[in-house]
Amino acid sequence: MPPKFQAPTGTRDLYPREAAQRRYITEAWRSTSAVHGFEEVDGPTFEHLDLYTVKSGEGIVSELFSFQRFGGEKTYALRPEFTPTLARLFAARANALPRPTKWFSVGPYFRAERPQRGRLREFLQWNADLIGDGSPAADAEIIGVCVGLMERLGLTPAHVRVRTSNRLLIRDLSIHCGLPEEKADAWLGYLDGESKRSDAENTAYLVHRGVPLHVRENFNALLERIKTLKDPSTFSMEDFGIRLDTVDRHREMLTILRSMGILAWCQPPIDLRVVRGLAYYTGMVFEVHEATGAERAIAGGGRYDNLVELFGGPPTPAVGFGMGDVVLSLVLGDHGLMPGDEALAELAGLRPRVFVVSNGTPEADAAVPSVVAALRCSTPGHPGVHARRSYKATKNVGKLLQEAAASRAMFAVIVESGSHATVKDLRTGAQDAAPRPLSEAVTALRATAS
Amino acid sequence: MPPKFQAPTGTRDLYPREAAQRRYITEAWRSTSAVHGFEEVDGPTFEHLDLYTVKSGEGIVSELFSFQRFGGEKTYALRPEFTPTLARLFAARANALPRPTKWFSVGPYFRAERPQRGRLREFLQWNADLIGDGSPAADAEIIGVCVGLMERLGLTPAHVRVRTSNRLLIRDLSIHCGLPEEKADAWLGYLDGESKRSDAENTAYLVHRGVPLHVRENFNALLERIKTLKDPSTFSMEDFGIRLDTVDRHREMLTILRSMGILAWCQPPIDLRVVRGLAYYTGMVFEVHEATGAERAIAGGGRYDNLVELFGGPPTPAVGFGMGDVVLSLVLGDHGLMPGDEALAELAGLRPRVFVVSNGTPEADAAVPSVVAALRCSTPGHPGVHARRSYKATKNVGKLLQEAAASRAMFAVIVESGSHATVKDLRTGAQDAAPRPLSEAVTALRATAS
Numbered sequence: 001m002p003p004k005f006q007a008p009t010g011t012r013d014l015y016p017r018e019a020a021q022r023r024y025i026t027e028a029w030r031s032t033s034a035v036h037g038f039e040e041v042d043g044p045t046f047e048h049l050d051l052y053t054v055k056s057g058e059g060i061v062s063e064l065f066s067f068q069r070f071g072g073e074k075t076y077a078l079r080p081e082f083t084p085t086l087a088r089l090f091a092a093r094a095n096a097l098p099r100p101t102k103w104f105s106v107g108p109y110f111r112a113e114r115p116q117r118g119r120l121r122e123f124l125q126w127n128a129d130l131i132g133d134g135s136p137a138a139d140a141e142i143i144g145v146c147v148g149l150m151e152r153l154g155l156t157p158a159h160v161r162v163r164t165s166n167r168l169l170i171r172d173l174s175i176h177c178g179l180p181e182e183k184a185d186a187w188l189g190y191l192d193g194e195s196k197r198s199d200a201e202n203t204a205y206l207v208h209r210g211v212p213l214h215v216r217e218n219f220n221a222l223l224e225r226i227k228t229l230k231d232p233s234t235f236s237m238e239d240f241g242i243r244l245d246t247v248d249r250h251r252e253m254l255t256i257l258r259s260m261g262i263l264a265w266c267q268p269p270i271d272l273r274v275v276r277g278l279a280y281y282t283g284m285v286f287e288v289h290e291a292t293g294a295e296r297a298i299a300g301g302g303r304y305d306n307l308v309e310l311f312g313g314p315p316t317p318a319v320g321f322g323m324g325d326v327v328l329s330l331v332l333g334d335h336g337l338m339p340g341d342e343a344l345a346e347l348a349g350l351r352p353r354v355f356v357v358s359n360g361t362p363e364a365d366a367a368v369p370s371v372v373a374a375l376r377c378s379t380p381g382h383p384g385v386h387a388r389r390s391y392k393a394t395k396n397v398g399k400l401l402q403e404a405a406a407s408r409a410m411f412a413v414i415v416e417s418g419s420h421a422t423v424k425d426l427r428t429g430a431q432d433a434a435p436r437p438l439s440e441a442v443t444a445l446r447a448t449a450s
Numbered sequence: 451m452p453p454k455f456q457a458p459t460g461t462r463d464l465y466p467r468e469a470a471q472r473r474y475i476t477e478a479w480r481s482t483s484a485v486h487g488f489e490e491v492d493g494p495t496f497e498h499l500d501l502y503t504v505k506s507g508e509g510i511v512s513e514l515f516s517f518q519r520f521g522g523e524k525t526y527a528l529r530p531e532f533t534p535t536l537a538r539l540f541a542a543r544a545n546a547l548p549r550p551t552k553w554f555s556v557g558p559y560f561r562a563e564r565p566q567r568g569r570l571r572e573f574l575q576w577n578a579d580l581i582g583d584g585s586p587a588a589d590a591e592i593i594g595v596c597v598g599l600m601e602r603l604g605l606t607p608a609h610v611r612v613r614t615s616n617r618l619l620i621r622d623l624s625i626h627c628g629l630p631e632e633k634a635d636a637w638l639g640y641l642d643g644e645s646k647r648s649d650a651e652n653t654a655y656l657v658h659r660g661v662p663l664h665v666r667e668n669f670n671a672l673l674e675r676i677k678t679l680k681d682p683s684t685f686s687m688e689d690f691g692i693r694l695d696t697v698d699r700h701r702e703m704l705t706i707l708r709s710m711g712i713l714a715w716c717q718p719p720i721d722l723r724v725v726r727g728l729a730y731y732t733g734m735v736f737e738v739h740e741a742t743g744a745e746r747a748i749a750g751g752g753r754y755d756n757l758v759e760l761f762g763g764p765p766t767p768a769v770g771f772g773m774g775d776v777v778l779s780l781v782l783g784d785h786g787l788m789p790g791d792e793a794l795a796e797l798a799g800l801r802p803r804v805f806v807v808s809n810g811t812p813e814a815d816a817a818v819p820s821v822v823a824a825l826r827c828s829t830p831g832h833p834g835v836h837a838r839r840s841y842k843a844t845k846n847v848g849k850l851l852q853e854a855a856a857s858r859a860m861f862a863v864i865v866e867s868g869s870h871a872t873v874k875d876l877r878t879g880a881q882d883a884a885p886r887p888l889s890e891a892v893t894a895l896r897a898t899a900s
Binding site: 005006007008011012014015019023032034035044045050071076092110112140144148151152256259370372373377379380384387 | 455456458461464465469470472486491493494500501514516517519522524535539555557558572602709710711761762816817819828829834835836837838
């Protein structure tokens with residue numbers, strides 16, 4: 001095939017197997033959202049470029065699929081994330097929407113990165129956001145729905161870790177460590193990229209931005225001290241030798257996570273090296289990682305209390321996260337938690353219930369389409385039965401029954417004439433002693449799936 | 451809000467109500483596909499532009515969202531249709547795939563048209579294709595799954611019409627009417643746009659392309675004659691005064707549609723004014739329209755026997771169709787067939803089962819998050835229960851129970867202390883005579899939804 005007919009770099013062709021795996025994940029996203037009381041919303045797949053340049057920061061903008069359409073004048077971007085769209089949606093109807101509003105969405109997102117393990121240029125993402133409640137309980141609820149998804153897919157604290165942090169807490173502690181207040185953004189930017197730079201680059205980064213090097217020394221010493229706490233989830237202000245509201249706030253969230261029974265997922269319960277790159281986060285941030293650190297982040301999010309106002313709404317606290325399908329699939333695969341093809345087909349309703357076979361007479365051949373159609377038929381009281389037939393030219397009933405069994409159908413119906421048929425249960429081998437009227441066979445088989 | 455923060459022209463912001471309506475349609479698409487034995491596939495949301503310029507024809511290319519990414523070199527297009535991607539997918543694995551292969555897909559598509567009723571720049575589309583079988587039975591099966599979807603949504607032949615046609619039959623009949631063979635493409639192009647042009651434009655179109663005007667006269671006379679047939683679904687070659695394989699073939703398809711019980715949807719059963727704009731169709735084509743002609747086409751498709759080969763596969767017959775969500779939603783709305791908000795919420799699992807209320811004591815307040823989490827918790831044997839709680843500051847149990855009822859929850863659980871709770875059935879008003887242990891209440895409520 002000429003290369004020009006291949007899928008673009010970093011995108012995926014999904015055959016039935018991969019599509020069923022993706023469906024398994026999106027169904028888990030949706031049902032978890034519903035159980036936790038989130039309602040679905042969505043926005044356009046592409047947006048005006050301005051939506052992302054305003055507040056997401058360079059981390060997003062440098063990876064944007066931004067473009068002008070040939071023959072068009074406006075500048076668009078394929079959406080790299082959902083949060084700006086969500087803030088716009090809420091801002092536009094802020095007066096009519098309840099506090100909190102709990103929304104989720106599932107759809108395709110795009111980043112023009114170099115493709116590598118866990119990173120594609122097109123991927124699916126699940127977003128869940130709680131808007132209009134600024135409490136630590138709201139932070140905990142967002143972490144809770146994220147953990148709920150992992151539970152549903154069979155993941156445990158042995159497989160994955162939730163790393164919670166708080167930008168305000170980092171900021172306050174860093175000021176306590178000697179950080180000049182006006183250098184806070186530079187310092188957070190430093191922490192976000194620290195693990196990706198060499199030691200020399202890291203030092204140059206700080207010097208270049210005028211952040212005193214003793215801030216790093218003191219901050220690292222503080223992190224070491226946190227590690228020595230007996231139970232970091234119950235740390236007190238005194239443990240830090242300082243009095244800070246942000247310490248209280250984070251501990252309150254951890255207390256709620258404990259009462260929700262999910263503190264075991266957050267070990268250690270505070271990880272102040274997590275900063276999150278996006279510029280709009282204003283408080284609690286968190287990431288979910290494979291426990292051994294084998295893959296990229298599975299999910300990430302945090303509190304963004306200024307974004308709704310930025311898009312024209314009233315001041316509104318908000319917290320949420322995003323989870324992509326690519327790393328999640330890798331982690332499920334790594335731990336043998338992706339169901340096999342047959343189980344996935346069953347979940348998606350793709351296992352046939354009935355396979356319709358002709359006995360080879362012209363009358364039976366002619367009746368097959370009507371039997372298949374009658375089985376599949378959807379009525380207000382019945383969704384229809386998944387029915388298949390052979391497309392082979394053979395008239396050998398034995399071979400056709402083999403094909404029926406290979407399709408994993410539960411029943412075969414052998415059409416014996418224009419008016420009668422024999423039903424065979426392919427799971428037990430039991431078969432009608434004598435042919436019965438076609439309509440009776442259809443009714444009986446539809447009743448097995450109502 | 452500044453205009454730059456609005457959704458791009460022709461795209462949609464979907465709030466929970468619109469998202470639930472869209473979900474109702476996509477679920478019907480998926481379950482109909484499964485019942486008819488189609489497996490899911492998908493491709494990238496954007497493709498190399500070449501994929502569309504090769505064979506889809508000008509009808510598609512002029513409406514493409516094509517672009518080069520800022521800073522990139524390759525030329526892409528947001529996908530306007532699925533068929534070229536599908537042909538590529540099949541061609542790449544043609545040797546390993548069964549004959550026929552039956553695939554469906556659901557996803558976003560894009561056309562840079564002027565937005566108007568029934569036409570948006572971004573929309574969802576369902577595709578179903580049967581690849582590797584060139585028989586009239588395959589044509590009938592594709593029409594069958596399309597009709598199956600309409601049935602499932604409550605539509606009837608009184609609401610919508612399937613207009614079937616065949617490009618080869620039109621071509622053969624037109625040659626019989628005096629069309630020079632080498633003018634066949636020009637003539638089909640004429641027919642496709644005939645209803646959108648004025649009489650003078652139509653005549654100029656034919657003259658400009660060297661199509662003799664008597665072809666149109668003879669063809670129109672032939673169509674009038676077809677209308678006078680007693681039963682156009684059983685027309686014979688003699689009815690046309692000619693012998694044509696294509697006549698036989700279309701009649702055979704209609705015979706199968708009759709035996710499937712869906713010929714009532716195809717009235718008249720042959721409509722030779724339907725041509726379909728896309729250049730790759732090679733035989734049977736069809737469109738679905740609102741019966742009164744009130745809206746644009748709901749769905750359209752046909753046979754494309756050369757496309758797989760064009761993308762590097764072996765010669766492979768194929769037939770399929772696409773159905774968008776925009777016109778379908780309008781038609782459902784026109785006929786009062788879109789379920790109400792409460793019914794949609796129920797279908798999507800968004801009706802809460804349990805609303806958790808505190809009796810106002812500090813111990814009960816502190817226990818609420820754990821009760822909510824225990825209800826929602828997903829285990830291998832249980833998907834979790836949709837549970838909510840109040841975010842209001844009030845401690846008034848009566849007001850909280852009102853909020854529970856307003857949420858349409860089926861049960862309320864009133865947490866009475868750190869260890870006990872009272873369960874109330876909000877549908878009947880029945881309530882526990884005395885508080886029971888929290889764990890017992892949670893187990894009982896989870897059992898109502900397992």
